[in-house]
Amino acid sequence: MPFVNLGKHEISFKIVYYGPPLSGKTTNIEYLHASMPDEVKGEMTMLATQQDRTLYFDFLPLESDAIKGFTSRFQLYTVPGQAIYNQTRKIVLTGVDGLVFVADSQWEEMEQNVLSFENLKENLATYNRSLDEIPYLLQFNKRDLPNVAPQEYLDFLLNQGQARAQYFNGVAVEGVGVYKTLNTICKMVMALFIEENNMSAKKTGE
Amino acid sequence: MTATALSKEQSQTLGTVINKLAKDCDAKAVVICDIGGYILASESQTNDKSIETAAALAAGSFAATRELAGIVGEEEGFKSICHRGVTSGVLIQALGDNFLILVILGEKSIEGLVRLHLKKITKQIETIVNATQDQSVHAAGATGSFSVQENDASKS
Numbered sequence: 055m056p057f058v059n060l061g062k063h064e065i066s067f068k069i070v071y072y073g074p075p076l077s078g079k080t081t082n083i084e085y086l087h088a089s090m091p092d093e094v095k096g097e098m099t100m101l102a103t104q105q106d107r108t109l110y111f112d113f114l115p116l117e118s119d120a121i122k123g124f125t126s127r128f129q130l131y132t133v134p135g136q137a138i139y140n141q142t143r144k145i146v147l148t149g150v151d152g153l154v155f156v157a158d159s160q161w162e163e164m165e166q167n168v169l170s171f172e173n174l175k176e177n178l179a180t181y182n183r184s185l186d187e188i189p190y191l192l193q194f195n196k197r198d199l200p201n202v203a204p205q206e207y208l209d210f211l212l213n214q215g216q217a218r219a220q221y222f223n224g225v226a227v228e229g230v231g232v233y234k235t236l237n238t239i240c241k242m243v244m245a246l247f248i249e250e251n252n253m254s255a256k257k258t259g260e
Numbered sequence: 261m262t263a264t265a266l267s268k269e270q271s272q273t274l275g276t277v278i279n280k281l282a283k284d285c286d287a288k289a290v291v292i293c294d295i296g297g298y299i300l301a302s303e304s305q306t307n308d309k310s311i312e313t314a315a316a317l318a319a320g321s322f323a324a325t326r327e328l329a330g331i332v333g334e335e336e337g338f339k340s341i342c343h344r345g346v347t348s349g350v351l352i353q354a355l356g357d358n359f360l361i362l363v364i365l366g367e368k369s370i371e372g373l374v375r376l377h378l379k380k381i382t383k384q385i386e387t388i389v390n391a392t393q394d395q396s397v398h399a400a401g402a403t404g405s406f407s408v409q410e411n412d413a414s415k416s
Contacts, residue, residue, distance in 0.1 A: 056263040057298040058397045061271020065263070066298045096309035099317065110320055115312045122407050129297065129316065145323040149296030244408060251263055251397050252405040 056151055056247050058124075066127040067243050068149055072174050073156035074166035075107075075135030078195040081226040082156060083114050083130055086236060089229065094118065108134040111146045120244060128240055135170065144177045152243040153190035154235055156226075157212060159202035164211060171212050185215050189242035192221035193235045198228070265400035266300055266392050274301035274388055277381055281363070285374045288348060289364040291315050292355070292385065295323060300359070300389060318352050318362040342371065353378060359389040 057066045071079040080100070087098040096115035103109050112132040120126045133143040155174065157167045178184055194208045205223060213219055220238060224231030266274075278290040282303045289304035291311055297319035302311050322341065329337045340353040349365035351374055361382075363374055392400075 057294065057300075058263050058265040058400070058402070059271055059300065060265060060397070060400055060402055061268045061275070068296055068298070097313050099313050101320075110324070113313060113316045115309065115316075120409055122409055124406075127312070129312070131316075141327055142324070145320065145327070148319075148323065149294070149298070241408075247263060248406045248408065251402075 055149060056243070062125075063123060064125045064127055065121055065247070066129065067151045067240075067247070068129045068131065069152040069154065069239055069243065070146055070150045071130065071132045071154045071156055072143070072170070073135060074158055074163060074170040077135060077156045077158040077163070077167075077170075078193075078224070078226040079132040079135065079156045080108055080112050081195075082154070082193070082224075082232050082235065083112050083132055085226055085229045085232045086116075086130070087114050090116070107136065108132055109139070110134065110142050118240070120240070121248070126240075126244065130236075140173065140177070143173070144180060147177055147181065150183075150188065151247075152239045153185070153188055154193055154239050155190060155212065156193045156195050156224075157208055159194045159196045159205075159208060159223075160199055161201050161203050164203060164208075167208070168211055185219075186217075189239065189246055191219050191235065191239055191242070193224045193226075193231060194221060195224040195226050195231075197223045197230070198225045263397050264392050265395055265397040265402065267395070267400040270388050270392065270400075271301065274385065275303065277385060278303045278361075281377055281381060284377045285363060286366045286368040287363050287374070288366045289314070289362075291318070291362040291364075292359065292389065293319060293362065294359050294389075295319055295357075300392070304364075314362060314364065318350070318360060322352050322354070322360055344371065351375070351378075353382075355382065355386050355389055358393065359386070361385065 071082055073079050094117055099113040101110035114130045116128045118126045131146050133146045192212055194205050222231045222234050226232055274292060278301055282290045291302040292300045293315040297316035299315045304311050325341050326337050342351045343349055347367050351363040353361050355361055
């Protein structure tokens with residue numbers, strides 16, 4: 055859940071990029087790191103194998119003045135997509151405030167997309183949490199490749215929650231859809247934070 | 261997703277306590293964070309951006325160690341981990357179940373003394389950080405309501 059430091063006027067949010075192996079989670083973060091101005095980004099950390107596959111997580115801290123009177127800190131994490139690293143995926147989901155599910159649009163990756171999405175729901179359940187209460191959206195990545203499924207099909211496969219999630223097409227390696235995805239998930243987590251905390255203030259009469 | 265919050269007073273107290281700890285231990289930095297890597301307080305000779313990354317890595321490292329403890333049958337989990345290099349080192353210690361303190365050791369830091377100083381203040385810190393867990397932002401002293409600036413979520 056978001057953390058507010060009133061002494062420093064800071065609000066911190068944790069956003070996790072989830073999805074099957076090689077779907078482009080790290081590529082999203084790398085593009086953001088490469089293209090953002092220095093004053094809003096921190097160091098990017100990648101805990102990767104020698105083959106450049108994510109071993110534990112990638113981490114990129116960003117800051118913004120999006121909420122009046124506070125510095126909003128967005129901590130972006132990716133998870134390792136490979137099946138053997140499920141325990142580390144669970145760890146990275148600790149206290150998550152917003153989720154981006156990065157799906158691979160290629161036909162042959164449909165099963166991996168569905169399995170990863172189910173794995174996400176199972177891992178959230180271990181924290182007694184679900185996608186019904188966490189802001190999330192879908193990014194259908196690799197739309198530039200020739201053998202991709204129609205976005206309607208990906209939507210049909212993955213978008214079956216109580217409320218339909220927003221989705222964006224992406225070509226993360228070229229930056230297509232990367233900022234749209236980030237801006238939307240940031241707005242979603244901030245909107246929920248503002249709604250819930252302003253509501254709790256009204257209830258307590260403050 | 262109701263937030264948890266640290267009040268101005270709690271923030272100042274933690275700042276004072278870890279400032280003293282850093283001096284007593286000749287530490288390069290001291291960071292208090294939750295198990296998700298959110299920083300509650302930090303005292304450092306390096307820049308804030310490095311500290312944010314250090315907290316995320318410490319939280320990840322400690323979580324992995326906790327899982328290892330489970331695998332080897334250590335039901336209570338490991339309470340601290342320490343790595344010492346030639347000119348620096350790190351000590352990460354649990355503060356209850358949900359928070360951590362990270363001490364980045366300097367060349368002159370003596371690990372035994374760090375543990376001793378840490379032991380003296382652990383209860384005081386735990387009392388403060390545990391109090392934040394069920395503390396709403398308004399209970400922590402926030403006045404008025406939150407609202408978004410008119411520009412984009414990200415500056416770029």
